[in-house]
Amino acid sequence: MKETVSIPKAYSAAVQRSDACEFARLLGLAVTAIGDGLVKVAMATEGMKNAHGTTHGGAIFAIADHAFGVAANMEGIDQIAISANIRYFTVPAGETLEAVAYMVSETERTSVYAVDVYSGDRLVATFEGVGFKIGGTAKRE
Template sequence: MKKTASIPEIYAAAVHRSDTCEFARLLGMEVTEIEGGCVRVAMSTEGTKNAHGTTHGGAIFAIADHAFGIAANMDGIDQIAISAYIRYFSVPAAGTLEAVARRVSETERTSVYTVDVYSGERLVASFEGVGFKIGVPGKKG
């Protein structure tokens, strides 16, 4: 996969953590862009087929969850997922998946992110993740 990363320097640490994540490396996930509050992650579908010969739902969930994790941890406050939900809409074409994560809500202790997963122009899944802030200064988890 060709890197076309557009990453502002302020997010370099978050992207580095993502790039060194064993699971992300195993699946070949790459952050391709961080802009306007959105995080984009790409992954090849090669080697992700299920018994039906289509991309495994777990692979689609994995890229969505990874994009959510990066987006939730970009601002320097550690967050962990406390819930996640995904809806599958269509079978992706062979090639590349792209997940686009954005924050939709935030409180002092939690945040909510949506992630849309695309195969080309086709929306294949929509994911919602709730993050819990474990790194809030002066607060006990």
């Protein structure tokens, strides 16, 4: 499902790290947009059904968590998740999911990101992730 998108040079390292992630490759997660404080990630839902025939909640969590991770690390400051929470609202109806991540707040050591997960124009879930800045900065180009 990997789409060719135009990635601003300033964020190419963050996208390359995302693309190199084994788990992201396994699930077919693809950054479709990055910049202006937002990260969008897409994932096909084929092969991700639960016993009820709907998209597995773990797949929904995975795309939200991945979008959070890319967003939290896109500015070149290494962060890891220390907390995550998700609320499911509806069963995805489409063949793809899109997660849109954006920063809510930030301190010297932590950050909070919100992620909205959509199936088409239908809001499927909201996710909140707290990142911890572990030091070291990756140099942005």
